[in-house]
Amino acid sequence: MGKQAATIVDVARAAGVSPSTVSHALSGKREISLPVKERIFKKIRELDYRPSFYAQAMKRNSTGMIGVVVNECRNPSASLFLDTLAAELEKYSYKIVIGLAGLDHRKGEELLRHFSAGLVDGVINLLPQITPEEAQILCGSTPVVTNIREKLIPVRLDYDQLTRNILNYLWDLGHRRIGYITSPSRDPHRPDGEATRQIMTEFLKSHGEELDPRMIAEGDDSIEGGIAGTEQIMRLGNITAIFAGNDQTAFGIYRWAYLNGVRIPDDISVIGFDDVPQAATLIPPMTTVRFPVQELVTHTVKLLIAKLRQETLPPGQITLDMPLVIRHSVADRKRISAGRRKKALPSGKKNKTIPSIIL
Amino acid sequence: MGKQAATIVDVARAAGVSPSTVSHALSGKREISLPVKERIFKKIRELDYRPSFYAQAMKRNSTGMIGVVVNECRNPSASLFLDTLAAELEKYSYKIVIGLAGLDHRKGEELLRHFSAGLVDGVINLLPQITPEEAQILCGSTPVVTNIREKLIPVRLDYDQLTRNILNYLWDLGHRRIGYITSPSRDPHRPDGEATRQIMTEFLKSHGEELDPRMIAEGDDSIEGGIAGTEQIMRLGNITAIFAGNDQTAFGIYRWAYLNGVRIPDDISVIGFDDVPQAATLIPPMTTVRFPVQELVTHTVKLLIAKLRQETLPPGQITLDMPLVIRHSVADRKRISAGRRKKALPSGKKNKTIPSIIL
DNA sequence: CTCATCAATCAAAACGTTTTGAAAAATAAG
DNA sequence: CTTATTTTTCAAAACGTTTTGATTGATGAG
Numbered sequence: 001m002g003k004q005a006a007t008i009v010d011v012a013r014a015a016g017v018s019p020s021t022v023s024h025a026l027s028g029k030r031e032i033s034l035p036v037k038e039r040i041f042k043k044i045r046e047l048d049y050r051p052s053f054y055a056q057a058m059k060r061n062s063t064g065m066i067g068v069v070v071n072e073c074r075n076p077s078a079s080l081f082l083d084t085l086a087a088e089l090e091k092y093s094y095k096i097v098i099g100l101a102g103l104d105h106r107k108g109e110e111l112l113r114h115f116s117a118g119l120v121d122g123v124i125n126l127l128p129q130i131t132p133e134e135a136q137i138l139c140g141s142t143p144v145v146t147n148i149r150e151k152l153i154p155v156r157l158d159y160d161q162l163t164r165n166i167l168n169y170l171w172d173l174g175h176r177r178i179g180y181i182t183s184p185s186r187d188p189h190r191p192d193g194e195a196t197r198q199i200m201t202e203f204l205k206s207h208g209e210e211l212d213p214r215m216i217a218e219g220d221d222s223i224e225g226g227i228a229g230t231e232q233i234m235r236l237g238n239i240t241a242i243f244a245g246n247d248q249t250a251f252g253i254y255r256w257a258y259l260n261g262v263r264i265p266d267d268i269s270v271i272g273f274d275d276v277p278q279a280a281t282l283i284p285p286m287t288t289v290r291f292p293v294q295e296l297v298t299h300t301v302k303l304l305i306a307k308l309r310q311e312t313l314p315p316g317q318i319t320l321d322m323p324l325v326i327r328h329s330v331a332d333r334k335r336i337s338a339g340r341r342k343k344a345l346p347s348g349k350k351n352k353t354i355p356s357i358i359l
Numbered sequence: 360m361g362k363q364a365a366t367i368v369d370v371a372r373a374a375g376v377s378p379s380t381v382s383h384a385l386s387g388k389r390e391i392s393l394p395v396k397e398r399i400f401k402k403i404r405e406l407d408y409r410p411s412f413y414a415q416a417m418k419r420n421s422t423g424m425i426g427v428v429v430n431e432c433r434n435p436s437a438s439l440f441l442d443t444l445a446a447e448l449e450k451y452s453y454k455i456v457i458g459l460a461g462l463d464h465r466k467g468e469e470l471l472r473h474f475s476a477g478l479v480d481g482v483i484n485l486l487p488q489i490t491p492e493e494a495q496i497l498c499g500s501t502p503v504v505t506n507i508r509e510k511l512i513p514v515r516l517d518y519d520q521l522t523r524n525i526l527n528y529l530w531d532l533g534h535r536r537i538g539y540i541t542s543p544s545r546d547p548h549r550p551d552g553e554a555t556r557q558i559m560t561e562f563l564k565s566h567g568e569e570l571d572p573r574m575i576a577e578g579d580d581s582i583e584g585g586i587a588g589t590e591q592i593m594r595l596g597n598i599t600a601i602f603a604g605n606d607q608t609a610f611g612i613y614r615w616a617y618l619n620g621v622r623i624p625d626d627i628s629v630i631g632f633d634d635v636p637q638a639a640t641l642i643p644p645m646t647t648v649r650f651p652v653q654e655l656v657t658h659t660v661k662l663l664i665a666k667l668r669q670e671t672l673p674p675g676q677i678t679l680d681m682p683l684v685i686r687h688s689v690a691d692r693k694r695i696s697a698g699r700r701k702k703a704l705p706s707g708k709k710n711k712t713i714p715s716i717i718l
Numbered sequence: 719c720t721c722a723t724c725a726a727t728c729a730a731a732a733c734g735t736t737t738t739g740a741a742a743a744a745t746a747a748g
Numbered sequence: 749c750t751t752a753t754t755t756t757t758c759a760a761a762a763c764g765t766t767t768t769g770a771t772t773g774a775t776g777a778g
Contacts, residue, residue, distance in 0.1 A: 005499060007765085008766095009765095018727070018728045019766095020767080021727060024726095024766090029767085030725095031725065032726070032727085050476045050499060051476060051764080052417070054412075054414075054416045054478070055413075056766080058763095058764085058765070059732080059764090059766045059767080060733095073438040074435065074439050074636070076433065076438075079432040079437075079438040082432055083431045083459060086431075096458070096459055099454065100441065102449070111454070114412070117410060117411060118364070118411045118734095119413075140409060141363070251637055251640040252640065254640045255639060258644060280582075281614040281617075282613075282641060283641065283642050284617070285614075367734065368735095377757070378734085379757080379759080380758075382735070382736060386736080388736090389756080391757085392756060410735070411734050411735065413733090414733075414736085414763090415734085417765090418736045420763075
């Protein structure tokens with residue numbers, strides 16, 4: 001049972017040497033004679049000695065770990081991000097430690113505090129409800145990078161333009177009444193809430209229409225949120241397309257559609273956001289925006305590593321594309337209204353409204 | 360920038376008291392006079408002092424954290440499990456720390472070693488490729504629970520009976536040529552590989568048929584694996600149903616079906632395993648086995664906590680149900696072959712072949 | 719034979735806490 | 749005004765490492 005773990009002192013005693021000799025044998029920082037070395041390693045194996053992680057960390061003042069805090073990982077967007085982060089951090093031989101904060105705001109703060117009390121060398125904050133400033137305060141002197149999906153310093157993600165492009169794309173296909181389900185966020189630059197409202201207003205005005213604010217529903221990146229949002233929007237009547245701030249939310253649209261006997265894309269068109277692997281498995285396969293996970297993760301990690309090493313990154317921003325992956329959840333209303341009740345897929349037809357990938 | 364974090368000694372000096380007094384003020388284990396206490400807390404705030412996690416862990420010889428190691432979390436089954444674990448562990452005020460091992464066997468072992476060198480108080484191993492015995496060796500004296508989904512000690516999950524039930528269910532609906540895509544596992548009691556082969560063989564023999572071993576394809580719990588497995592099985596011809604060891608795999612079946620113009624359930628019936636939230640959002644909503652995540656997690660954590668406290672659990676096993684959640688991805692072939700090309704859903708009709716939930 | 723050189727090992731300090739027994743100061747009892 | 753008691757604070761040890769300067773004994777040069 002609870003056998004006490006052996007310490008370096010136990011090993012030293014067993015091998016008849018001093019603890020420092022064992023340490024040196026292990027680290028190879030000083031010459032140790034062969035016979036002694038063998039004796040030591042034999043005892044290490046016998047006693048199943050493993051250096052205490054925290055004792056080491058305390059001496060070195062470093063743990064070789066990066067902490068990532070996130071609300072939950074049940075959302076495929078989140079879990080994909082985490083997997084990618086883990087792989088990227090491994091390249092720098094950092095281990096990743098994930099903290100799950102749940103939906104509770106308090107727990108997230110506590111977790112950041114906890115992590116940055118020396119538990120990890122650096123922190124990546126994925127909680128949207130905590131601003132970069134707050135995160136830095138919570139983390140004290142531990143380097144932290146936040147706001148990954150919004151405005152990571154060396155990266156430019158033009159959500160506003162994306163929203164315009166999507167609107168344009170749908171408009172060109174004959175959609176006039178378009179709904180949107182937000183993703184929770186504080187930053188005004190994510191295509192949600194205020195920003196989207198403004199852009200949609202402008203867009204519609206330039207086409208001589210007016211925005212009904214109820215066409216924008218508040219989502220929470222969950223399937224249930226997606227269902228509820230769809231319900232709210234569809235009640236408005238004559239809606240022909242909905243786009244969502246998150247694929248998980250968009251799955252909710254599919255669910256609502258099935259539950260209400262509404263066909264995709266014949267009756268309602270759907271556009272998601274993230275392009276999680278499951279998006280392609282839906283029937284019809286979902287048209288969605290591809291979020292550049294890998295690139296963003298690469299830059300996130302680069303930035304964090306630079307902070308850790310107290311280096312400064314070469315200035316300059318790189319703009320990452322967010323192309324629309326065109327599958328089959330968006331209908332061409334013009335063809336439909338022209339009487340031909342064919343599943344009208346914009347296949348082949350290269351469009352100019354938005355950078356896209358046709359699958 | 361890299362301002363050194365303040366230590367308890369800094370605080371003590373600043374407040375003109377000894378470090379132990381600060382410690383006591385913080386822990387409340389001894390009475391400290393009000394004015395001194397106030398002085399101390401003022402300085403703590405000023406210096407943004409936070410107790411070093413390791414130093415504390417080292418003294419207490421405990422970290423208050425449980426380590427969970429898993430291959431990846433992109434699979435919804437895995438991420439759901441993790442979220443549930445986190446919530447459950449929180450009830451015991453343990454924090455969860457997730458280690459992502461990727462697909463590399465070596466990294467998994469390393470991670471277990473690393474965790475159990477004092478980084479965490481206990482370990483939950485979710486890597487299927489590591490046996491309970493191996494895990495215990497890797498973890499040394501750190502308590503570890505493994506093999507969660509297969510045979511967690513206090514829990515009985517009858518995969519063999521489940522397989523028989525599913526076979527029966529499909530057979531009753533007129534399915535004769537049934538494929539299966541495995542989930543990777545070492546344990547012979549999971550409904551995959553050998554176990555399933557044997558049960559299918561028996562089942563078919565008792566119905567006067569013989570099993571074509573190619574009807575069992577090897578999956579890896581990925582969408583791609585599901586697509587490939589489906590391809591292999593469908594090539595055999597005349598297949599009317601496939602069931603998968605994992606919902607993610609089953610998503611692959613949907614994908615293959617769409618890509619090949621095969622309709623679900625009219626042409627091919629699909630049954631998944633786990634009942635992840637996304638399963639209901641597919642069109643048609645997927646029939647799948649509900650895995651009792653919450654219950655299993657509850658017992659897993661109970662077992663681990665018992666080990667941590669060096670208590671022994673009251674003996675006895677509890678059997679957890681794995682009901683079939685009947686949605687709309689399985690067709691009634693009898694009605695179909697009777698000429699009526701109606702989407703034949705076994706709705707309402709209570710069947711006796713398998714415990715089920717009809718949605 | 720003496721002194722310098724080198725290899726191998728050790729002892730002690732340090733990392734930042736908590737804990738405990740003891741000291742000092744304040745209060746109460748006689 | 750002692751003495752006992754209580755309250756408040758301190759000093760030192762301990763946790764398990766790593767690091768560094770010192771010590772020992774052996775080896776080689778002169």
